[in-house]
Amino acid sequence: GENVEQHPSTLSVQEGDSAVIKCTYSDSASNYFPWYKQELGKGPQLIIDIRSNVGEKKDQRIAVTLNKTAKHFSLHITETQPEDSAVYFCAASKSFQKLVFGTGTRLLVSP
Amino acid sequence: DGGITQSPKYLFRKEGQNVTLSCEQNLNHDAMYWYRQDPGQGLRLIYYSQIVNDFQKGDIAEGYSVSREKKESFPLTVTSAQKNPTAFYLCASSFQGAGANVLTFGAGSRLTVL
Numbered sequence: 001g002e003n004v005e006q007h008p009s010t011l012s013v014q015e016g017d018s019a020v021i022k023c024t025y026s027d028s029a030s031n032y033f034p035w036y037k038q039e040l041g042k043g044p045q046l047i048i049d050i051r052s053n054v055g056e057k058k059d060q061r062i063a064v065t066l067n068k069t070a071k072h073f074s075l076h077i078t079e080t081q082p083e084d085s086a087v088y089f090c091a092a093s094k095s096f097q098k099l100v101f102g103t104g105t106r107l108l109v110s111p
Numbered sequence: 112d113g114g115i116t117q118s119p120k121y122l123f124r125k126e127g128q129n130v131t132l133s134c135e136q137n138l139n140h141d142a143m144y145w146y147r148q149d150p151g152q153g154l155r156l157i158y159y160s161q162i163v164n165d166f167q168k169g170d171i172a173e174g175y176s177v178s179r180e181k182k183e184s185f186p187l188t189v190t191s192a193q194k195n196p197t198a199f200y201l202c203a204s205s206f207q208g209a210g211a212n213v214l215t216f217g218a219g220s221r222l223t224v225l
Contacts, residue, residue, distance in 0.1 A: 009151065032212050043115075043201050043216030044154070089153060093212040098144075098169075103153040 002027040004092050006102030013080050014110055021105045023090035024072040030092040033066060033073045034099070038087045048075070080109045113138045115217035117202050122222045124189075124196070132187045132220045134202035141207040143185035144214070147171060148199040157200075160185055161207060189222060197224045 003026040013019050025033075031052035036044035050057045050064045050073065057064050061080075066073040073092075077084055087106050091099040115136045124130045136143065145157040156169030160179040174193025179185050185204075189196045199221050203214040 006153075034213070036216075041219075043117075043203075043218050044214075045216065046213065049213075091212075095212075096208060097212065098156065098159065099212050099214065101154040103151060 002030055002092055002100040004090060004100050004102040006090050006105055008105060010106045012108045015080060015082060017080055019077045019080050019107055021075045021088055022072060023102050025092040028071060029094050031095060032093050034091050035064060035075050036089045044089055082109050082111055085109045115202055115204055115215055117217035117220050120220060122220060124222060124224050126224060127191045129188055129190050132200055134185045134217060135183055136204045138204055138215060140204035142205045144203040145187045146201040148201055196222055198222060
């Protein structure tokens with residue numbers, strides 16, 4: 001089955017810096033890669049996703065890139081702000097299949 | 112507003128007791144899921160249901176039970192057979208078919224065994 005690895009487990013940046021979180025997946029048939037943000041005491045919320053027919057997707061300060069050959073995808077957050085502090089989860093799945101999640105990255109943005 | 116409601120938010124249990132966590136959704140989603148979250152281990156799937164009166168085990172179903180008598184509701188019972196039940200439990204839902212992997216999560220229930 002699918003296995004998703006996520007790095008780093010913790011990431012500390014200064015406000016205004018960029019943050020990058022990386023994930024690798026094992027099943028080359030996976031074609032959907034979402035990112036979820038979980039704030040303290042809340043459930044995860046979908047922030048951006050990408051399908052395997054594109055290599056990059058942007059939404060304001062966040063972007064996701066996908067390298068199908070290497071089987072890895074990354075979340076990029078530019079101009080970080082304190083409200084970006086949260087736990088971020090990547091996930092992967094094939095069409096019509098359940099998501100497999102990474103272990104999460106705790107991002108801390110210091111003012 | 113449409114969404115998923117989990118209750119209670121916090122729950123304390125003595126060892127040997129069964130507890131039931133509630134999950135209700137008004138999104139008209141077909142599928143519902145239960146995940147367990149532990150520090151450093153991400154989200155692990157306990158049970159899921161794609162249709163009323165049917166459900167399947169996930170990766171860590173031992174010690175848990177579910178029912179799906181209504182489309183809107185998917186309660187999770189943590190039984191005394193669960194060896195380490197202290198965790199944060201998340202309920203989620205999605206459409207079936209092409210939307211099966213786009214999840215909406217509830218706010219979670221934190222269970223602590225005393």
